[in-house]
Amino acid sequence: MALASQLGKQIEEIVESLNEIGASFALIGGLALASHRVVRATQDVDLLADINIADQIDALAVKLGYQCIFRSAEAANYLRGSERLDFLYASRPIARRLLISAGLHPTAFGTLKVVSSEGLIAFKLQGFVNDPRRTQDLEDIRALLRANLGSLNMTEIREYFRLFDRESLLDELLNAAK
Amino acid sequence: MPLNNHARAADGPISVVLIAGSGGPAIDVIDTRDPYERLDDLMCVVEELCPEWPDRPGFSTSGRWLL
Numbered sequence: 001m002a003l004a005s006q007l008g009k010q011i012e013e014i015v016e017s018l019n020e021i022g023a024s025f026a027l028i029g030g031l032a033l034a035s036h037r038v039v040r041a042t043q044d045v046d047l048l049a050d051i052n053i054a055d056q057i058d059a060l061a062v063k064l065g066y067q068c069i070f071r072s073a074e075a076a077n078y079l080r081g082s083e084r085l086d087f088l089y090a091s092r093p094i095a096r097r098l099l100i101s102a103g104l105h106p107t108a109f110g111t112l113k114v115v116s117s118e119g120l121i122a123f124k125l126q127g128f129v130n131d132p133r134r135t136q137d138l139e140d141i142r143a144l145l146r147a148n149l150g151s152l153n154m155t156e157i158r159e160y161f162r163l164f165d166r167e168s169l170l171d172e173l174l175n176a177a178k
Numbered sequence: 179m180p181l182n183n184h185a186r187a188a189d190g191p192i193s194v195v196l197i198a199g200s201g202g203p204a205i206d207v208i209d210t211r212d213p214y215e216r217l218d219d220l221m222c223v224v225e226e227l228c229p230e231w232p233d234r235p236g237f238s239t240s241g242r243w244l245l
Contacts, residue, residue, distance in 0.1 A: 005219075007218075008214075034213040034216075043221075043234075044234065082229075082231065095245045107214040108212045108214040108215035108218060126242070126243070126245050130241030163244050
């Protein structure tokens with residue numbers, strides 16, 4: 001399928017380029033929602049990638065015309081005009097497990113590796129806890145719970161909320177989703 | 179249903195609000211297309227209506243990175 005949106009073309013380019021260097025990565029963020037029964041507009045390409053290839057990714061992003069606007073041991077943000085490309089780096093056991101277990105999804109954007117719904121909720125929770133202004137993360141969690149309630153591994157999800165001391169928030173969200 | 183409640187299940191019935199947030203009828207439609215194809219269609223419209231998005235917050239430089 002020929003992609004018509006700027007976002008679609010951006011994803012196609014970055015996925016192809018990352019595959020060419022053999023990078024281990026998976027979709028997270030608003031884009032990944034589409035693999036889990038939630039479709040919403042987004043303009044950011046968010047990826048989870050192995051920390052060990054952060055330098056290779058940086059070189060690739062620059063080669064593709066992106067400018068690095070932030071980089072740490074945890075994450076990096078790149079900008080090319082109005083196009084954003086964000087990476088979270090997997091270095092700890094949970095993120096590494098979520099990266100390794102990410103599923104392959106044949107899509108209109110090509111075959112994409114996407115983190116599980118439970119993992120996506122975990123990253124959204126981490127984003128919201130670290131910056132409560134990111135209310136879209138909370139809305140995405142609500143939408144994921146509502147759309148996938150019958151198939152989610154609630155034990156795993158509760159562990160993530162416990163990790164961030166937000167179990168009561170999960171109970172509120174679940175009550176609203178039922 | 180609020181107007182900004184745009185997230186919806188990809189495979190199940192989709193509530194579509196016509197005209198205005200609380201003024202139009204909500205109808206259920208079935209869309210069996212690839213959700214990324216639908217996302218591509220949605221983004222074509224969004225990019226036409228809003229070519230420049232407001233600044234979005236990047237990753238927090240502090241906080242609890244526990245995952």
